[in-house]
Amino acid sequence: MTNVELASRLGMSPPPCLRRVRALEEAGFIKGYRALVDEKRLGFEVPFFAFVHLASQAGPDLDAFIAHVRTMPAVRASWTLSGDMDFMLQCVAPDMKAFQTFVAEMTALPNVRNVRTALAISQVKDEGAAPL
Numbered sequence: 001m002t003n004v005e006l007a008s009r010l011g012m013s014p015p016p017c018l019r020r021v022r023a024l025e026e027a028g029f030i031k032g033y034r035a036l037v038d039e040k041r042l043g044f045e046v047p048f049f050a051f052v053h054l055a056s057q058a059g060p061d062l063d064a065f066i067a068h069v070r071t072m073p074a075v076r077a078s079w080t081l082s083g084d085m086d087f088m089l090q091c092v093a094p095d096m097k098a099f100q101t102f103v104a105e106m107t108a109l110p111n112v113r114n115v116r117t118a119l120a121i122s123q124v125k126d127e128g129a130a131p132l
Contacts, residue, residue, distance in 0.1 A: 036128070044092035046099045047120040050106060052087040055113045065111060074102050085116070 001009075007017035024030045039047065054065060069078050069089065077090040093099040099119075106115045 034128075039092050043094050045095060046093040047123075048091050048093065048099060049118045049120065050087075050089040050091055050103070051081075051085040051116040051118075052089065052106065053084065053113045053115075054086045055111050057086060061111045065109070068109060072102075074098075 003018045004014050007014040010017060069075050074091045074093055075089045076092060079088045080086065081088055093102055103115060103117055106112060
């Protein structure tokens, strides 16, 4: 939304609104801006999660796995986890064949003990930001 629209929604004039937004950006509260695109309209019909258990959690092994994950276009977000699994990857694939290829490639990576996946049936909530 434009600064003018934001200022109108907040009941203030645009110049102070822009100053406040810039102050929030500089203070690190606003990390960036993104466009929300419809994955299915881009041809990614299969949303899924991959839960990865590594054989070793030693620093260099973790760093190597993280570096590889960052190069994978299918992986849209990734988290390290506590508990039985080491990583949760939020992923998309254009079709089931691509999904199966992804799983096979992930399973074959060095240091990967096992990969469990869950196909997403439907999304019931998507709040991209922290509650304000």
